[in-house]
Amino acid sequence: MIRKTIPVLAVGALLALSACGGSGSKASADGEDGVEMGPGVTDKEIKVGLLTDYSGPIAEAATSGSLGMEVKFDQVNADGGVCGRKIVAVKGDTKYDAQQTVQAYRGMAGDVAMIGEVLGSLSIDAIKTNLERDEMPAMAISLNTTTMLEPNVYVPLPVFEVELANGVSWAAEEAGASEDKPLKVASVTGTDDYGKAYASAVEAAAEAIPGVEVVAEPTFALTDKDFTAQVSELEESGADVVLLGTAPSQTAGVVGTAAQLGYQPTWISSSGAWFASLAEPLDGLLDKFYVSGGYGTLTDDVPGITELKDALAEYAPDAAPSEFQVGGWLFGEATVAALTKACEDGDLTRDGITEALKDLTVDYKGITPEVNLGDGDSIVSYSSRMNSIGPKGELVPMGDFYASDAAKAWGEANGY
Amino acid sequence: MSDCALAVHDLSVRYGAAATALDGLTLEVPRGEIVALLGPNGAGKSTLMRAVSGLLPVHGGSLTSGRVEVLGTDVTRLRPSGRVRVGLAQALEGRQVFPELTVAENLAAGGYVRRYRKAEAREVRERVLHHFPRLQDLMDRQAGYLSGGEQQMLAIGRAMMSQPSVLLLDEPSLGLAPKIVETVRDVILDINREGTSILLVEQNAAMALSIAQHGYILEGGRVVREGSAAELRADDDIVSLYLGVAPVEGAGQHG
Amino acid sequence: MTLFLQLGFQGIALGMVYALIALGFVIMTKGSNTFNFAHGEFVAVGAYVVLALMPHLPYWLAFLGSIVVTVALALLVEATLLRRLLDKGLTTVVLATLGVSIMVHALILMVWGVGTKGSAGPVGSGTVEVGGVVLPLSGIATIVASVIVLAALLVFFRRTPYGLALRATASHQEAALAQGIDIGRMFALSWAIAAVLAVVASIFLASFPRVVSPSIALVALAAIPAVVIGGMDSLIGAVVGGLIVGLIQVLGAGYLADYGGGKLHEVLPYVLMLLVLVVRPYGLFGSRGIERV
Structure with missing residues (x-):
């Protein structure tokens, strides 16, 4: 090979x-x-x-x-x-x-x-x-x-930020969110620079879509091994949709703890937060788990x-x-x-x-x-596609690639 | 040789690259006797003790020649644990109890190699404590909080827990008040009378020669004089050299 | 109040895991005079081996198998490396354990890769609810098993000849040697016990919803403040220190998230550790060193 x-x-x-x-x-x-x-x-x-x-x-x-x-x-x-x-x-x-x-x-x-x-x-x-x-x-x-x-x-x-922003937009559309029927979203990210960038992308996307508000933004330290506090904050806020800017092991911690505490929002992760091997420990908890992916699959x-x-x-x-x-x-x-x-x-x-x-x-x-590619410091594409999770943890495409206005608004706001 | 409890032949020891600490030393402890080992600081007394008990490597020392026999068994190549099993026990200089452990636990540790059953352990402990009635009341006390004399009793008692044939005592009178030294002396005699052979290292030559049958005098890692305790006590040179400089309390006790 | 109890329970469960790891550090430090920086990797090895054996064996056999492998690894390191370096001084030995830690980590990455794996806990994702507080079975199992292990350790140290010999060795090595206690065997024994504790800690560290990944070794670092806070030579201190660190981390994540960029609960155990070092260097429960008369 x-x-x-x-x-x-x-x-x-x-x-x-x-x-x-x-x-x-x-x-x-x-x-x-x-x-x-x-x-x-x-x-x-x-x-x-x-x-x-x-x-x-x-x-x-x-x-x-x-x-x-x-x-x-x-x-x-x-x-x-x-x-x-x-x-x-x-x-x-x-x-x-x-x-x-x-x-x-x-x-x-x-x-x-x-x-x-x-x-x-x-x-x-x-x-x-x-x-x-x-x-x-x-x-x-x-x-x-x-x-x-x-x-x-x-x-x-x-980039993952685009995936998350498009995820917010998709969730708003799915829920038919409007000023009268608001959708509560939240993000979970790390305390590092990457995490801050992911959280601000979710904020900017929510800002751009009428009827979507960010109700909680719990963060985790990279050494955290227990996510009860973060999940409690999410549950308390009543978030309907949670965007995950996590690494795979933290994805398992957050989703698993939420299940134990009886909190079942819609989860949307970037492609970097998902790893096929998580399908086993999170078996049965992935019905409302979606991955926003920036490119396609062999199928x-x-x-x-x-x-x-x-x-x-x-x-x-x-x-x-x-x-x-x-x-x-x-x-x-x-x-x-x-x-x-x-x-x-x-x-x-x-x-x-x-x-x-x-x-x-x-x-x-x-x-x-x-x-x-622009000038090398710009977003090359605002398109991604939503996937659900197959039985072996593989991504199963739902619909087509799309570039949301919300993601573009985030990019423009940041000068990308 | 089997009438010897302990026999040391032609023993030489070196610490690292430093000068030889023991130089072809030979001595014997006949069964049932107390043998005193005298000499000034740095003469090699403690080194000899370590060579006999197997603790030399802990101090970075090594044998360059010689042989150590306990009850006719060559123990030169045995680890300390093996030597204890053959029947050798040592009470270290400076008492060296386990300070965080209780008196009872210190004693139990002394019997570790014998793997006593419960009843057996109790019986042995009774016999040992018979010599140290003071310790009876202190069984649950942490050893670090005992007085110097009590710690010395405990150190000897702990060594006795393995029921040794040969007991090495390194400076048992060091730093103790005259009254206590007397008690220690009596205990040593008692133990000896019950059949344990003893090699006694002492700065307090007067005390040592008052209970020993035989004595060796070490200087610069060699035996410079040996003889019966009576001979050594009678020798003017010895008296002026060792008994004269010995701690006052010891010198006054017999004369 | 419910939130406080919820976080408190999780904090205690996590703290018990730290306590088991901290105990391993303390036992090795006391028993063999070394601070073993590779202990975290032993924890990781424990989890990976359980995970590898789980599909092929009943769980308890996988657990035992992992104990065999991890103890063997610890004994190998102790016998081949550390015992030979002991007379070279403490710094050399501690640096050697750092080297071992890097080697074992590389070995784990080579065998299992960097990817995230499944959970390796003895119980699944179930929960029990008591008065509004959700008690995950994994948390209950962690606490129950830790208490059993701690009780067994206590009996071992207080009631068995080997436990006594180990304490004697920790108290005074030369005196222990003079009693005929084989010091080398005691070093090995202390490492073996620490390795068993590492495996027990590892299965709870990898209990649902946590999963096995190479970063599991980093958790051992979180147990270091627990060791220092409790006192380097105190078994009770290790347990209390572990609970303190676990509670700070989980309660802190809940109540201090708005301060210090959300990192406060990560830093606080180390702040407390430094504080203890300044005010009470021998730890909350450590011995000041009993004076010899």
Whole structure:
């Protein structure tokens, strides 16, 4: 399943020897076709760095995601590549560890045109100053505004805040909320910056919808092991709908405690608050639990998913299907779109790719609506889709992707 | 050799890289006797005790040569627990009771290696307490709150709980009032009369030689003199060197 | 009032879990003179092993199996690493336990990944209602089991030769050696008891609605203020300290949420810990050290 990894990692290690100092190589040359070329680009190929967990704790999911990206590159390469150049994935194993991420990044920094994916806020935090210094364009798999606002870092999919705001809008519509028939909503979030961002997105969405009011916003410390106080506050407030900006283990704590205390609101979580393994402990408590998800699943019948399945069958026939391949494929689409535009503009240097990323439109062929990357600090898409939970914890789509006015109002208010 | 309760042959000890603390030391405690071990501070008395009881490693010391036998059994390679099981018990210098434990618990800990049944334990304790009537009334008191003399009694009593054949006593009179020293002396004699052989380390040479049958004098890790207690008491050099500098209370008790 | 009772009950249940973990720390500290920073990871291992065995065995066998594995791990660490380092000084030993903690954590991540798993508690999600207060079965089980374990420990320490030997070792190591108590065996015994307590704590820490995840090891850190507040060498102190921390966390989340950015109940146990360190460094129940006469 991990194709070509070992030789490429070995090359990466060799490069590390020469690239430890300043890796922001500015040397550029013009190719035979007149395209200006920066680090990692030749007449034959374009190297793209993938920084993800190939052998650490979340390697199973992360390797699946990486595979989604690689088969996208294979598919493009088979069709002649990007302006005659093949895309080559340079893999760096972060082991989901800050120190390892820095090493892996340094090992590849001098020899890649861009970072196609860097996984997890922990890894992004570790290398964000390097990315800025090296003027290295990078796409991050950590879907929130905090990550999005880092310099040179792009998040090419809808962030969790968008998912939550759309969730509020969906709930209001379902309940037929109006000034006369108000809907009480609440949020549960952490006390950290991510949590504050999630809570303010829910507030802004409620503000924008007539008849929706936020009645409680309990927070939890990341070390909390008992959620009785938070759930009591929710119950006391009489909230009909609770938006969860939690991590999966806290989702279990909040929903489980509520069930024990006899409180049964409608739960709406972001995609980051749900993990399929929760279906077992929360068995029987998920009838009114919904996940607002920013992109589709392997079961969707859309051209993008068909392409992905074909590419998997062609280039990775032994790989077991996994939803993580969908996310990786979308990052691959965004990478290819950026490189294609940069080449068309005649500039495959890092500056050129950064320029191409600006206002780049990426067509995900139905897996999620088209996005526009804007200036890199903006919301790329306000669309998400509601899902219910299947028997094994899988997401079961309900209806179509939609972008709510409430989410847009939140984005505008914050200048995203 | 089996007429010896304790026999030490050619024992040499070193602490880390420091100079040799014991240098080819040999001594014997015949069955049923009290043997006194005298000498100035730093002569190696405590080191010998540790080498015999197996506590050297605790203090960073190690044997470089020699052999220790208890009742004819070579215990040189045994851990402290094994030596206690063979029949050796020690009352440490400075009393060293378990301060947080009660007197009863201290005594019970002394019998730990024997794995007594309940009735047995009670019987042994009765026999030991017979020597220390004072402790009878203090059974539930925390040992840390006892007086110095009571702690010394407890330390000896605790060692007796394993019903040893050989008892090592390290400075039992240290820091005690003259009256108490006398009591301790009588207890040691009592215990000896009931058949326990005793190696008695003392600064208070007068007290030690008054009850011992035999004595060794240590200096710089070697035996510099040995003889019967009577001989040593009669020796002018010994008298001036050790009895003269011995604590006043001891010197006055016999003459 | 109902809310107060509700939070109070949950606080006591959580506090009992902290008490079991804190007791493990205290027993190891007393029995082997080491502060074992890897204890939290022992708790995590306990939960993961129960979870792994649950689908294949009756629950009580899964629990016993986890005790076997966790005790074996604790003994392995104690025998191979710590006993060899003892003469290198306390700092070396404590740093070594930190190293072990990182290694065991990495091992857990390698075997089970970072993902969230199911619950591993002995009872499900049921509840009983008493006068308007909802008592989750998991909370009741936590309190009942903890009390039984504490009583058993008390009997062990007060009534058995091994318990006595362990207390003697904690009181004075050289004197214990001189009585023929095998100190090495006592070190191992104290670690084994702590590991058993860790497994008991772990199943309640992973009781519905809580689930098993690698962060379960961090909870042991929350027991450290409990240890200091109660007193490093006091078994009763560990229990009282655990209850104090549990009550502060749950009641604090309920009544102090509007102050300090909602983080007050997270910080308060540490504030109390520092306060105790300043005013009464040996803890509420710790011994000042009885003077030798």
